[in-house]
Amino acid sequence: MSVPACWNAASPAALLLPGLLLAGAAVAGPGNSFDLLVPEPPTAVRIEGRTVLGYELRLTNYAAHALDPVRIEVLAGDDVLASYQGEALETRIDRSGQQRDVKAGAPIEPGRHGVAFIDIGIGGGIVPAALVHRIAFVGADATGTLQEQVIEGGPAGVETDIGAPLSPPLHGGPWAAVSDTRWMRGHRRVGYALDGRLRTPGRYAVDWVKLDADGRRQPDDGELASDAYGHGEDVLAVAEGTVVKLQDGIAERRRLDERLDRDRARREGSGNTVVLDLGDGRFAHYAHLRPGSITIVEGQRVARGMKIAEVGFSGSASAPQLHFAITDGAEEHASEGRPFHFDAFELRGIYADPARAGRDAWGDPGAAAGPRTDEMPARGAVVRFPPGPG
Structure with missing residues (x-):
């Protein structure tokens, strides 16, 4: 039996159980209950020597x-x-099915749905061909009595092709991969119903934040966006590709403590952006770029490792950072998030709670520390990428 894990390598994993039904549990009868659906197939990716499957049920x-x-x-x-x-x-x-907070343990009402966000670490290097799901729930039986019932369903084939390794989108570091499945409005849990279809573009998205050796985003007396260690850092093409979309000219906030009102946050969203078509069904999305720093134009071919912009504080970013995602379409919110892997990076640390990045020192990643190849960093990982020229 393999070991469950979540992407936050140092955070608590899935609760291990022997897989037996609870004593006295009844198998669901012929009455209506849950329809179980995996909308996008789980795709295997390597993280810290393990194969991880991330998907929604x-x-x-x-x-x-x-x-x-x-x-x-x-x-x-x-x-x-x-x-x-x-x-x-x-x-x-998410018991609301709408990325809204509801009371823990609240039942799912008739005609409504919930979404389970699953990330599983697979041990032994053997990737299963397919998955199925067993759900225990409390509901009324044929007599109207509340009791625990069990159903199985939600079959899903597992995919293994995630494309060729990418080069990193940034130089040097250390950079923290800020994302967390547990955040209600984090990238991982936000769906967009556009063009008649619900998608999860941020399934593997990361906000990259540069830190110092003590885990700070800026010096203790830093008050300006330009004081942040990541601000103005070069942003790089992760592969050869074509520029299919860009947005520039959105002003960034001058002070780190300046917050956008709701209307401005909605209008400016991702801020200054670049989208590259990598030519293999994958699109690289870069957001929150520094205004005036984009060095390319739509239709231009770019080379792997080429500077295309600089890290900024535009749009609804909480700090100077690079939002990076791979999806299957040029319009990020109307596409599905896809996994990716970098050809090389060095793992320096881990945040069990990625929200602490920039506030606390990072933790020890244990045996996984050091050079990593052909992997995707875990959520909360602190990494160093190869240095830039000079």
């Missing part, structure tokens, strides 16, 4: 009464790869 309630999920198990054949219940489940399920 949608639970739509077709019963005439509310249903309360209490356990989700992920199965590969007879093996239980991961099991989530209690706190481990609550940190990974």
Whole structure:
């Protein structure tokens, strides 16, 4: 049996259970319950020597009464790869289906759905061909009595092709990969229903923030955006490609403590951006760039490692940072997020809570520390990329 893990390599993993039904649990009868759907196939990616599968499981309630999920198990054949219940489940399920906070343990009402955000580490190097899901929930039986019931469904084939390794989007470091499945409005958990289809563009998106040796984003007396260590750093093309979209001219905030009002945040969103078509069905998205720093034009071919812009503080960024994502389309919010891997980086540390990046020193990544090749950094990882020229 393999070991469950979440992308935050140092944070608590999925709760390990033996995979047995609770005593007295009843198998769901013929009545309506959840429709289980995996909208996008899990795709295998390497993180710190492990294979990780990240995907969403949608639970739509077709019963005439509310249903309360209490356990989700992920199965590969007879093996239980991961099991989530209690706190481990609550940190990974959106019970509203709309990225809105609801009370932990709140049931899913008739006609509504919830979404479970699953990240599983697979041990042994063997990637399962397919997954299925076992859901325990509390609902009314045929007599109207509330009891725990169990269903299985949500089959999903596993994909292994994530494309050729990319070169890093930045030089040097250390850079922290700021993202977390647990954040209600983090990239990982936000879907967009555009053009008649719900997508998750930020499934693998990262906000890269440069730190000093003490884990700070700027000196203690730093007050300006230009004081941030990452501000003005070169942004690089991760592969040969074509510029298919860019936005420039959005002013950035001068002070680090300046916040946007809701209307401006909605209008300016990603700030100054560049999108590269990598030519293999993948598109690289760069956001929050420094105004006036974009060095390319639409239609231009760019070389791998070429400078294309600089890190900035435009749009709704919480600090000077580089938002980076790979998706399957040129319009980020109307595309699906895709995994990626870098050809080389050095793992320096890890934040169990990525929200602490820039505030606290990072933790020890253990045996995974040092040079890594053909991998994607974990959420909360602190890495150093190869240095730039000179």
